[in-house]
Every structure is written in structure tokens, then in C-alpha cells.
Amino acid sequence: MDNNNVAYKTKSALNQDGEQTNRLMLVLRTPPCEYNQCTMCGFDNNAGKNIRLQNIQRQYQNGIEGEDFSDIRRIDFPTAGSFYNDRELSPESRNYLFSEVSRLPVDSVMVETRVDYLTEEKVRESKSYLREDQSIELAIGLESADDNVRNKVLRKGLSKKSFERFADICRNTDSQLLAYVLIKSPTLSEAEAVEDAVQTADYVYRIANERGIKARVAFKPMFIPEGTELEEQYLNGEYQLPKLWTTVETVKRTAELASYQPNSIFVGMFDEDLSGDRFSSNCDECNSEVVETLKRFNGTQDLSELERLSCECKPEWEQFLGVRICTQE
Numbered sequence: 001m002d003n004n005n006v007a008y009k010t011k012s013a014l015n016q017d018g019e020q021t022n023r024l025m026l027v028l029r030t031p032p033c034e035y036n037q038c039t040m041c042g043f044d045n046n047a048g049k050n051i052r053l054q055n056i057q058r059q060y061q062n063g064i065e066g067e068d069f070s071d072i073r074r075i076d077f078p079t080a081g082s083f084y085n086d087r088e089l090s091p092e093s094r095n096y097l098f099s100e101v102s103r104l105p106v107d108s109v110m111v112e113t114r115v116d117y118l119t120e121e122k123v124r125e126s127k128s129y130l131r132e133d134q135s136i137e138l139a140i141g142l143e144s145a146d147d148n149v150r151n152k153v154l155r156k157g158l159s160k161k162s163f164e165r166f167a168d169i170c171r172n173t174d175s176q177l178l179a180y181v182l183i184k185s186p187t188l189s190e191a192e193a194v195e196d197a198v199q200t201a202d203y204v205y206r207i208a209n210e211r212g213i214k215a216r217v218a219f220k221p222m223f224i225p226e227g228t229e230l231e232e233q234y235l236n237g238e239y240q241l242p243k244l245w246t247t248v249e250t251v252k253r254t255a256e257l258a259s260y261q262p263n264s265i266f267v268g269m270f271d272e273d274l275s276g277d278r279f280s281s282n283c284d285e286c287n288s289e290v291v292e293t294l295k296r297f298n299g300t301q302d303l304s305e306l307e308r309l310s311c312e313c314k315p316e317w318e319q320f321l322g323v324r325i326c327t328q329e
């Protein structure tokens with residue numbers, strides 16, 4: 001099959017309004033991200049050339065073919081760049097997708113975009129194709145609330161003011177907000193990575209609460225995509241991937257902050273097919289158990305299984321982390 005007609009697809013557990021359900025994710029093959037300056041982004045590897053409406057139609061049809069939607073309440077459409085950049089995804093393609101989604105038994109659809117391309121008008125147009133009982137979740141790569149990490153280290157080109165404008169657009173269009181948060185950007189130690197991610201989640205919840213909107217935080221433990229600046233740093237030993245314990249700790253601490261936004265923590269576990277085998281890990285003994293437990297947490301939002309995780313490698317990580325967290329326990 002022509003590559004331009006195939007979207008990478010995956011299904012994973014999700015908690016929606018307190019209910020354990022699943023999301024279907026179709027990573028749409030679209031032209032490369034026009035911004036393309038982020039130091040850790042590998043979505044270019046998923047990009048296509050000369051993508052037309054017809055290709056988007058086929059990607060979608062191939063993606064949902066044979067899919068049983070009885071246990072799926074959300075569909076996600078990440079792209080190689082920004083869903084609302086007309087030069088990356090045409091208005092016709094967007095409208096096609098939303099009108100198709102209106103025929104699915106899902107409650108919500110998630111799309112990702114840089115704020116520069118987002119307008120209330122575009123969101124309203126999208127919503128006009130959905131059913132009344134369906135909503136849009138607008139996702140943005142905030143990555144870190146630390147200006148230096150976000151804009152110097154990762155080169156996101158995103159001010160806090162712009163993020164807050166994104167949140168305003170969510171409020172004004174009755175959409176939910178999803179913020180991606182990276183775990184362990186370059187220059188951060190494991191302890192600083194926990195701190196950075198928790199502070200970022202705190203900021204997201206605060207901005208959302210001020211506006212009375214629903215928000216979700218999607219943590220992304222760092223992985224190494226091919227052809228990125230991050231890959232160079234990784235290969236020459238300047239960058240080390242985070243331990244999975246760092247993500248477990250981040251989730252536990254974030255859950256304490258999330259009381260105004262229940263069921264709002266998601267951990268992306270390398271399911272966009274971009275990471276190869278260069279992703280966060282602990283040791284061979286516990287890797288798969290910790291990953292599977294984090295995936296189940298996405299559905300249950302129940303910390304107890306995460307609290308019970310242990311392994312011989314954990315004390316080593318705790319030492320690694322330094323005194324700050326150990327003394328709290």
C-alpha cells in the first residue's frame with residue numbers, strides 16, 4: 001500500500017471522566033512540521049510528501065477499518081506537525097475527519113497544534129461537523145514550564161503568554177486542554193526532571209483552573225528519535241535517558257496536585273513508533289512490569305499499583321536522585 005495512505009495506529013487505555021476506556025490513535029502522515037526547530041522532535045520521520053485530501057481520507061478509512069469501537073471513547077489525530085496549520089493539513093481534510101468522527105460512537109477527538117496556527121474560528125468550524133455530545137481536546141507541546149528548558153534547551157518557541165492564549169481559546173470554544181510534558185529534558189538530572197515535570201503539571205492545572213476548563217497532562221518520558229539534535233547528544237554521551245522510576249515518582253507527586261482535575265494524568269509510553277529501543281528504562285528485571293503498570297494507570301488512575309512497584313534497582317535510583325526526595329520519605 002502507498003505509504004501516504006497509511007497512518008500509524010495504536011490503541012491504549014485511557015480514563016475519561018472517571019471511566020476506564022480506550023483511545024484509538026491514528027498518527028496522520030502529513031507534510032513535515034513547518035516550525036521544525038525543536039531539538040528532540042522526531043515526528044519528521046513520520047512525515048509524507050504531496051499529501052492530498054484523498055490520502056487523508058484513505059489514511060482514516062484504513063485506520064478505522066475493522067476496528068471495534070465498543071470500548072473506545074476517544075480518537076486522537078496527531079500529525080507530523082500542527083493539525084491547524086492549513087499548509088500541513090488542509091481545511092477540507094480537517095472537515096472530512098470531523099464529519100467522519102461524528103459517525104463514530106466516541107465522545108471526543110484530540111488534535112495537536114502549535115498555538116500560532118490556532119484560532120477560535122477554526123475550532124468552531126471543526127465543531128460544526130461534530131455531534132452536539134462530542135468535544136475537542138486541543139493538545140499542545142508545552143514540555144516544560146521553565147522558560148529556559150522550554151525555549152533555550154528544547155527551542156520550542158513558545159512563550160507562557162502564548163500557552164495561556166491557547167488555554168483562552170480552549171475556554172472560549174468549550175474545548176479541553178491537553179498539555180504534553182517532557183520528562184528529563186537535556187541538562188536536567190533525574191531529581192531536577194521530577195521537579196520540572198511536577199512544576200509544569202502544577203502550572204497547567206493552575207492555568208486551567210483559573211479559566212474553569214478541563215485539562216489533562218500527558219507526560220512523555222524522553223526517548224531518542226533518529227536524526228535529532230538530541231540523538232547527537234545521546235550518542236556522544238552528553239545525554240542520558242531517564243529511569244522509569246523518575247516517571248513513576250512524577251506521576252505520584254502530580255496526583256497530589258490533580259484534585260481539581262481528577263483523572264487527568266496520562267503517561268505516553270513510546271507508542272508512536274518513533275523511539276526504536278532508545279527509551280526510558282530501569283533494569284531487565286522490572287522494565288516490562290513498570291511499563292505495563294504505567295499503561296494500566298492511564299486507564300485506572302489508581303496509584304496503588306504504582307506504589308507497590310519495587311525492584312533491586314530502585315534503591316540505586318533513589319541514591320541517584322539525591323537527598324531531596326529520600327528525606328521526604
Ligand SMILES: [Zn+2]
Nearest residue numbers: 283286311313
Ligand atoms: Zn529494576
